[in-house]
Amino acid sequence: MKPFWINVPASSANFGPGFDSMGLALGLHLTLEVTESDEWVFEQLDSTVPTIYYEDHFIYKISKQVADRHHKELPACRVVEKSNIPLARGLGSSASAILAGIEIANQACRLGLSSEDKLRYGTEIEGHPDNIAPALFGGLVISATIEDVIERIELHALDIDIVVYIPEVELKTEASRKILPSSYPRSLAAAASAVSNVVVASLLKGDYKRAGKMMEHDLFHEPYRAALIPNYEKIRKQAKELSAYGTIISGAGPTMLSIVPSGEGQAIASKMQEVLPYYQVKALAIDPTGMTVE
Incomplete structure (x- = not known):
């Protein structure tokens, strides 16, 4: 071999x-x-x-x-x-x-x-x-x-930068899944699917501002998991003030992730590191x- x-x-x-x-x-x-x-x-x-x-x-x-x-x-x-x-x-x-x-x-x-x-x-x-x-x-x-x-x-051609906020605490996927409802009312599922559809359409058009806005209106998992994520609201608010398009939970958490304008990732990460001194804040490329x- x-x-x-x-x-x-x-x-x-x-x-x-x-x-x-x-x-x-x-x-x-x-x-x-x-x-x-x-x-x-x-x-x-x-x-x-x-x-x-x-x-x-x-x-x-x-x-x-x-x-x-x-x-x-x-x-x-x-x-x-x-x-x-x-x-x-x-x-x-x-x-x-x-x-x-x-x-x-x-x-x-x-x-x-x-x-x-x-x-x-x-x-x-x-x-x-x-x-x-x-x-x-x-x-x-x-x-x-x-x-x-x-x-x-x-x-593969998304014209954005990524910033991640990684806390010191772990969160197992099993624990994060347990907090989700076992079923959703039809009206909520329809609304959540509509949000997802607009996100995909916006990404395909390159309308990252709208995509980021809609990403922050998820109804499937973020409303339930937010309480498990340290500094959830603080990170979203501060990132938005620094021109992030949108900030979401990465996977099941506890890391959060922002999509930001291309070329601004490192500058935003540096400023967010000051806000979150006990986090690893990283500007990451999308792996193509x-x-x-x-």
Whole structure:
């Protein structure tokens, strides 16, 4: 087996009112160097991450699951792992790890998986495509599962900057999902869908001011999750005063994300860092390519 490298971006799911269907690939990455070995070893380049026995490692479990699905024996590998995607912050760390695990099995077992195969496997494991799809394809991806087929539209030419506000606290997706209602009244669902439709149309037209405004009027999840997000109203208000188009919860939170005018991301991030001294405030590029393998 020849050595190979896997690079998977972070992602922001839900993207305003695009609940479980719309996600954006971001310029934070999980990178793996994989070589053949006599035994399984996962080496963390970030010394703050504890060493995990390989059979307990999430990426190994995914790789083994995919290999078993194809009735293949997964050969032992040495995996050197580096990531600047924070865990349990709403930036798609689990989706990045899932895709990495799928790709290790694909390369090590010579499965010949297509992009559609990887999308389907990842969505089955994750439960929804809004992190998996952008992490795989890059850009903003809008997805829907119809009769077990994942239909998607990819938008790669968004003329915006992204600013993220990452608090020190974690928020598990399971806890954030529990607070959501199990069903919605028809009138609310119709109104929420209308908001989502206008956001997509505005993004396609390049009307980011309107898109940002409508993103802040989500009815599917933000009204319920806002109480779980530190400084929710403060961040939205301060970002708006600094010319952000709109500010939303990233994924299930607790990170929040602003779409801002192109070229202004770093300046806005610097000013917001002063407002939020205990946060990591970052100006990020949109990752245009998604997962790459060399």
